[in-house]
Amino acid sequence: MLANSITWVTSFTSSQIIPLLATATESDSTAIMAGVLISLIVIYLASIIGAEICARLNMPPVLGQLLGGLVVGISAFHLLVFPEGGGDSSNSLIINFLIATTGLSLDGAVTTFQINSEVISVLAEIGVVILLFEIGLESDLKELLKVGPYSAIVALVGVAAPFFGGTFGLIYLFGVPTIPAIFAGAALTATSIGITAKVLAELQYLNRKEGQIIIGAAVLDDVLGIIILAVVASLAKTGEVELTNVLYLIVSAVAFLVGAVLLGRLFNPYFVKIVDELRTRGQLLIPALIFAFVLSYIATAIHLEAILGAFTAGLVLAETQKCRALKNQVVPIADILVPIFFVVVSAKTNIGVLNPFVPENREGLIIAAFLILVAIVGKVISGFTVFDREETNRLAIGVGMIPRGEVGLVFAGIGSTTGVLSGSLDAAIIVMVILTTFLAPPLLSFVFQKPAQVSVETKKG
Template identity: 25%
Template sequence: MLEIIIFSILSATILNLFLKKFSIPTIIGYIATGTIIAYGYELHDAINSHELKEIAEFGVVFLMFTIGLEFSVRNLIKMKKEVFLYGALQVFITAAFFSFLAHNIFSIEAKSSIIIGAALALSSTAIVLKLLNENGDINKLYGRKVLGILLFQDIAVIPILLMITMFSVTDKSVSSLLIETLLNAVVLLMGLFLVGKYLIEPFFHQVSKTKSNEIFVGSVLLIVMGASYLAHAFGFSYSLGAFIAGMMIAETHYKHQVEADLVPFRDLLLGVFFVTVGMQLNFSIIFENIYTVLLILPVLILAKILIIYLLLRFATDSRVALKSAITLFQFGEFGLVIFELSFAKNLIDPVIGQVLVVMVVISMIMTPFVLKNISKIVDMFSYTPEESQEYTSPDNNEKLSNHIVLIGYGRLGKNISRLIEKKNMDYIAIENDILSVKEARKLNKPVIFGNAAQKNVLESVNIKDASAVVISIGNSEKLHQICQAVKDLRENKKTIVKVNKYEEQEALSSLNLSHIIVETEKTASAMFEEAIKL
C-alpha cells in the first residue's frame, strides 16, 4: 500500500508540473493519476472500498465549505439580479433542455435524465473563477454576469444532491419522503442557524485569544465535520452541512483566516476525490463510444452557449452576453461529483456514466485555452468594441487597487493609518489580534483578522495590486515568514518593514526588500536631533 501511495504522489506531481505549462487545471492531473494507478496496479475493485470513498467525499465537503464562506447574505443581496435571475434561469432552462434530450432522443430513464441534465447545466467554478481572477476579467461587466451565474450554480448543487438522495429511496412514497425531508431540513437549518448566530463568534473569540494556530485549525475542522455529521444524521449529504457551516462563518470576523487555513485540507482531499474518479475510467467502454463522445460533446457545448447567450442578450449587449456564454461553456467538477454519487446509488448506467465523465473532463481541459483567447474568439462573431465598464465588487477587498496594505494594526499601524487617511488614500490592514480588529470595525476601519504569513490571507486584500506594503509587527519570529510571503507575491515592489534591531535587519537582508527601517536607529536619530536643537 505504501508503494501505491508513493507512486500516486509522484505521478500526480509530475503530471501537474507538466500540465501547468499548458495552463491545464490540476483536476485533470489527479484524474489521470487515478487512471494510471488503476491500470498499473489493477485496483478497479479496490476503489469501491467504503473507506476510500469516505475520504474522497470529504474533499467535496471542504470544497462546499469554502464555497459557503463566499455566500454571506450581504453579498448575495448585492448581486441578487445576477444570481437569482440570470443564474436561476440558466440552470433551470439548461437542465430542462439536456434532460429532454437525454430522455427523448437517447431513451434514458426519466430519473437518470433529470440528474444528467442538472449535472451538465453546471460549469466549473474552480477553473473559471481562478482564470478570471488571474487575468483581471472578474472586474469586467461580463465577469460580473459569470460570477452571478456561478454562484447560483453552486447553490443549486445542494438541491441536486438532495434530489439524488430522494431518487435512490424506493421504500417510501414521494409525498411522505418530501414531508420528512422538509421537516428534517427545517430542524437542521434552525439548529445550525442558532449555533451560528449565538455561539460561533464567541467560540472563535476564545480560540483566537490562545494565539495558537493549531487550536484555531482544530476548531475549524470541528465545526466543519460537526455540521457535516449533523446533516448526515438528518438524512442529508455531508456537503449540505459543510455549506451551511461556511455560510455561518462568513458572517464573522474570522472568514479570511478560516479560508486560508482550510485550503490545504480542501485541495488535498479534493485531489483524492478526483483520483477516485480517474480510477473508475474504463477505456474499453470509452473507445467503444468515442465517436458518440466526439459527436455529442460539440452539440451540448453549442447548446449551452446559445442558451446562456440568449438569456443575457435581453439584459446587456451582444459582446458581453457572448463572452459570458463562452466562458461558461464547460461542464464542471460538480458534474463529476453528481455522476459519482449517482453511480454509487445505481441511478445512472455505467456505460452512459463513462461517456458523461469523459465529456466533462474534455470540456474542462479545453477551458484554459478558450478563456485565454476569449477576446479573439468573440471578435470573430461580434463587431461591438470591447467593454470597458468595471463593476463594484460585492466584496470591498476585491475592488481595491493601488492601495496600501498595512500588516499589523498596533500603535504604529494605527498611526500610519491616520496619516494615510489624511491623504485620502485607500488602505486595508491585517491584524491577528481579534480585539483590535473588533475595535477597528466599530469605527468602520478597513481591518481584517488573519495571519499575514499565509499567502491566501495576503491575496484576499489584493496585495499584488497594492502600491505599497507596510509591515509593522512586534513578533520577531513571524516577521521573516510574513516578509517571505509578501516577497513571493509582490517580487520587488515597494515593501517597507519596521524591525526592532540590527540583527533582524541582517536576517531579512537576503530577501532584498526595498525598505527596512530599524526602530532603534530612527529613534536614536530623532532623539539626537532634538538634543542638538536644545
C-alpha cells in the same frame, strides 16, 4: 458526497468491515496500512506530475489531477482501483505488490483491497469537504446574496433544460422506455461544484460576479440534485414518487441553509472570543474545523450533503476578523487532502466504454453523443438567463455549470444496480460524465481568460 454514499450501499457496507477486520491477521493488518501509504504515494505523484504538466501548458492544474487519476486508475495502469470502478484485488497492482513484498495471503488480499479502497474513498470525501470549506472562506456572503436571484434562475434553467431535453429526446429519438429515460435525464442535471470551484479558484475568478453566480447556482444544483435523486430512486424501486420524502428534502434544505447562516452570524463573536482565549497550537484552525465538521454532520444527518455544511461553515466564518488568518491555515490542509478527491474521482472512471471497436459500446456511444450535446447546451443556455445592466460573461457562467463529475455517476450507479438502465444507456451516461468533466476546466480557462487578454491588448494599443 452522493457518489460514495451510494457506492457504499451498493458495493461494500460498514457492516462488512467489522467482520473483515476481526478475521484479519497481524500481517494482513500491516498490509492494510502499507496499502494505504502506497496508495497515497501513487495519488500524490499522479497529482503533482499531472498538475505541473498542465500548469506549464497554461491549463488548469485540476485537469492534470484528473488526467493523473486516469493514468493510475482502472483505465490504464491499475495502480489505484476500486470495487465500484470494476476493479478487484486480482487486478490491483498495489495489492499484488503487497503480496510480493509483505507476505500478504491471497485471502487477506481481498480484505486488504476492500478496506484500503474504502479508506482512500473516505479520505477523498474529507478532501472535498475541506475544498468546499475553503471555497466558502473565499466567498463573500453579501455578494452571494446579491447575485442570489441570478444563481437561482441559472440553477433552475440548468436543471430543467438538460433534464427535459435528455428525457424527451431519449424517448422520442431513441425509443428508450420512460423510466430509464428519466434516469438518464436526471443524470444530466447536477453540476460538480468541487471541480468548478477549484478551477475558478485557480483562475482567481472566484470572487468575480460570474464566479459568485456559478458557485451559488452550483450549490442550489446540488440541493436540486439530491431531490431529483430521491425521486428517481423511488421510481426505480416502486415505480411511484414518494412526495413526503421529496417535501422533507426541500424543507430541510431551505431550513438548513437559512438557519445555518442566521445562527452562524450570532455564533461568530463567540467563536472569535474562544479563539482569542486559547493558548495551544491550532487555536484557530481546530475550532474552525470543528465548526465545519459539525455543520457537515448536520447536513448529512438530514439527508443532504456534507459539502453543503462545509461550504456554509466557510461562508459564516468568512465574515469574522479571523478570516484571513484562517484561510492561510486551511490552504496547507487543502493541499494535502483535495488532490486525493480529484485523483480518486478520475481513477474510478473506466474510459474503456469509449472504445468504438468493442461492439457493445457502439450503441452507447451514439446515445452518448446526444447526451453530451444536451448536457453542454442545457447548461450553457442557463448562463444566458442572466439579464442585468452590467457587462457579464454569460458564456462563462454557462460553461462553469457543465462538469457533472461524480454526481452524474451516482445516477448511473443507481440505475445499473437496480436494473433500470440498459448496458448501452449506462455506458452512454458514463461517457457523458467523462467528457463534461474533462472538457470543463480548459473551456472555463478559455472563456474567462480570453476577454482579459483582449482588454490588456486594447489598453496597450
